[in-house]
Amino acid sequence: MLLPARRWILLASALVLVLATPAFAGAKNHGPGSPQGNGLGAGGVPALRDRVVFLEGLVHQLTDRVSNLENANDALESRVDQLETRVDTLEAAAARATDNDGDGFSEDLGDCNDADPSVHPGAAENPATPFDDNCNGSLVN
Ligand SMILES: [Ca+2]
Ligand SMILES: [Ca+2]
Numbered sequence: 001m002l003l004p005a006r007r008w009i010l011l012a013s014a015l016v017l018v019l020a021t022p023a024f025a026g027a028k029n030h031g032p033g034s035p036q037g038n039g040l041g042a043g044g045v046p047a048l049r050d051r052v053v054f055l056e057g058l059v060h061q062l063t064d065r066v067s068n069l070e071n072a073n074d075a076l077e078s079r080v081d082q083l084e085t086r087v088d089t090l091e092a093a094a095a096r097a098t099d100n101d102g103d104g105f106s107e108d109l110g111d112c113n114d115a116d117p118s119v120h121p122g123a124a125e126n127p128a129t130p131f132d133d134n135c136n137g138s139l140v141n
């Protein structure tokens, strides 16, 4: 989501661009670039009012555009979050399905210690070890 400060920067930038246009600059500075000399036209104030209305419309359009972009950005961020969750789920499933210690059993196939190849379903249980050798839930058989 765009920050409110970015919205104001965008609007201010657009306003600066409009103010920098030769027609508007001519009106402001009464420069020779203006066909009417003072840039206000024959009516003076009405011509300036037209420009203000134009700028208000432009700001309104830009505000709408920023809002639309923020909504699109929110939708994209939501979709990215969904895809990241899906990737995490698939990675976890792949990890459970992988036999990491090479004993022929993955976690999905009952290996209760996939970092030790001597521990797996069907292994001989050693009562002297402090862990479940054959992954049956018992330390003694
Ligand atoms: Ca294994
Ligand atoms: Ca193992």
Ligand SMILES: [Ca+2]
Pocket (backbone or CB within 6 Å): 125, 132, 133, 134, 135, 136, 137, 138, 139, 140, 141
């Ligand atoms: Ca056991």
